[in-house]
Amino acid sequence: MLAVAVVILGFILFAVLYIIWGLRRVIGFIQSRIGPNRVGPQGIFQTIADALKLLQKEDVIPEGADRWLFTIAPVIVFVPAYLVYVVIPFGDGLIAKDLNIGIVYISAITSITIIGIIVAGWASNNKWSLLGAFRAAAQLVAYEVPMVLALCVPVVFAGSLSMQGIVQAQSGYTWGFIPHWFIFSGWGIPALALLIYLGAGLAEINQTPFDIMEAESELVAGFNVEYSGMKFALFFLAEFAASFTLCAVGATLFFGGWQPPLPFLGGQLHGFAFQIVSLFWFLAKCVVGVLVLMWIRATWPRVRVDQLMDFGWKVMIPAGLTVLLAAGVVVIAWH
Amino acid sequence: MKPQRLSKEVIYTAVSLVKGLMVTFVNFWRKKVTLLYPEKRWELPENYRGMPVMPVDRKTGKDKCIACGACVRICPEQIITMEHEVGEDKKRKLKAFKIDMSRCMFCGLCTEVCPAAGLVPSKIYELSSTSREQMVFDLDELHELGGFHPDKPEEEAEEKQDAQSEI
Numbered sequence: 001m002l003a004v005a006v007v008i009l010g011f012i013l014f015a016v017l018y019i020i021w022g023l024r025r026v027i028g029f030i031q032s033r034i035g036p037n038r039v040g041p042q043g044i045f046q047t048i049a050d051a052l053k054l055l056q057k058e059d060v061i062p063e064g065a066d067r068w069l070f071t072i073a074p075v076i077v078f079v080p081a082y083l084v085y086v087v088i089p090f091g092d093g094l095i096a097k098d099l100n101i102g103i104v105y106i107s108a109i110t111s112i113t114i115i116g117i118i119v120a121g122w123a124s125n126n127k128w129s130l131l132g133a134f135r136a137a138a139q140l141v142a143y144e145v146p147m148v149l150a151l152c153v154p155v156v157f158a159g160s161l162s163m164q165g166i167v168q169a170q171s172g173y174t175w176g177f178i179p180h181w182f183i184f185s186g187w188g189i190p191a192l193a194l195l196i197y198l199g200a201g202l203a204e205i206n207q208t209p210f211d212i213m214e215a216e217s218e219l220v221a222g223f224n225v226e227y228s229g230m231k232f233a234l235f236f237l238a239e240f241a242a243s244f245t246l247c248a249v250g251a252t253l254f255f256g257g258w259q260p261p262l263p264f265l266g267g268q269l270h271g272f273a274f275q276i277v278s279l280f281w282f283l284a285k286c287v288v289g290v291l292v293l294m295w296i297r298a299t300w301p302r303v304r305v306d307q308l309m310d311f312g313w314k315v316m317i318p319a320g321l322t323v324l325l326a327a328g329v330v331v332i333a334w335h
Numbered sequence: 336m337k338p339q340r341l342s343k344e345v346i347y348t349a350v351s352l353v354k355g356l357m358v359t360f361v362n363f364w365r366k367k368v369t370l371l372y373p374e375k376r377w378e379l380p381e382n383y384r385g386m387p388v389m390p391v392d393r394k395t396g397k398d399k400c401i402a403c404g405a406c407v408r409i410c411p412e413q414i415i416t417m418e419h420e421v422g423e424d425k426k427r428k429l430k431a432f433k434i435d436m437s438r439c440m441f442c443g444l445c446t447e448v449c450p451a452a453g454l455v456p457s458k459i460y461e462l463s464s465t466s467r468e469q470m471v472f473d474l475d476e477l478h479e480l481g482g483f484h485p486d487k488p489e490e491e492a493e494e495k496q497d498a499q500s501e502i
Contacts, residue, residue, distance in 0.1 A: 299359040
């Protein structure tokens with residue numbers, strides 16, 4: 001079990017390093033720049049160099065800070081982001097633990113992050129970080145609800161809370177080439193759920209349209225203003241690990257997880273070979289998702305605080321409830 | 336808000352978000368404007384006004400300076416120093432000439448005011464050095480950086496004069 005934990009940790013570190021590099025390159029390209037391209041071929045070692053620099057930096061603890069809480073907050077933020085990977089189905093049989101309540105586990109574990117953020121904002125003894133933490137708490141609580149409602153839609157269609165069970169429910173092809181992924185089925189209800197999931201997910205990982213908790217122009221950097229060195233790196237790591245998680249869960253619930261998109265692209269294989277192919281398809285779907293997130297990040301402007309709360313409570317939650325109701329109706333009428 | 340206006344606004348918002356995504360998507364594939372500077376360089380235009388230099392004449396091997404001192408007087412930073420002597424034919428001759436490029440602001444007034452096309456702008460713009468002394472360029476260095484005089488300004492001036500006289 002320890003080996004699995006180490007592999008997952010290594011995967012998170014690797015993925016985050018290259019998500020950050022890719023983010024800087026993609027946003028650079030969108031802004032007609034080149035982005036980091038000096039360290040290694042095409043700059044692929046840039047983030048490693050940055051991480052080494054962060055490791056060497058002085059670990060500053062502000063004078064008025066609550067030392068104990070200040071130190072433990074990055075850990076509280078990072079550990080949930082790490083624990084979620086226990087139930088991510090990387091491939092056929094490639095899952096650390098196929099819990100029969102996988103979805104519930106994910107939404108429960110990711111909520112713990114809020115506690116770490118509030119602790120960090122409070123312990124820093126800085127008004128900007130405290131304001132950032134308040135905003136984060138309000139935002140994450142508001143968007144947790146539509147997120148869970150959107151997650152429920154594939155569960156209703158699959159009839160299972162386990163991640164592998166949901167992937168299995170999406171196997172098979174209509175007329176031999178349209179995969180039975182939820183995004184293509186159920187009269188478009190799961191597609192609507194995906195939109196809600198994406199919107200709420202962007203708020204959950206504090207991404208651009210909803211990144212008011214670290215709005216640079218208003219709050220300097222939000223709850224992590226006072227953090228430096230390795231503690232800051234842990235926050236950074238957790239944030240990007242969460243953005244990969246968002247894509248991984250989205251791919252699992254709506255895009256058939258590790259199911260190949262066409263039957264001849266690996267569907268005929270068995271055993272170990274199929275495991276490799278399924279891992280490839282899962283990661284490919286995640287990479288596409290991460291690229292879409294970067295695309296959104298480089299395009300859309302930030303919303304105002306009141307607009308964010310308005311949108312969360314008055315639009316997202318009613319829409320989530322409606323979609324969930326529609327999903328139930330479709331499932332009862334159809335199956 | 337009336338429901339009709341609200342629905343219009345919602346549709347407008349959704350459409351504009353997608354439009355924004357399309358703009359950035361197109362931009363992603365565009366040619367990048369960044370120039371990888373030390374490896375690649377700009378193509379400078381012909382009339383680029385860089386560091387002032389003193390080219391020498393191809394035939395005589397001398398510069399065209401008449402030691403009038405106009406450049407010394409006009410320089411806003413007062414970085415040009417000049418010494419002259421009066422020769423036997425009662426013409427002023429240049430003895431020493433120095434430009435402290437560390438304070439030059441590349442206004443080009445010295446080259447504009449020069450009546451003899453002795454001091455001309457070059458395409459040199461990379462002038463970093465490790466000491467202040469290296470930034471002071473004397474006559475020999477200005478000759479070396481200037482190379483041979485292209486002799487174009489004079490011809491052009493003559494042509495201009497011809498054109499004006501014709502008018």
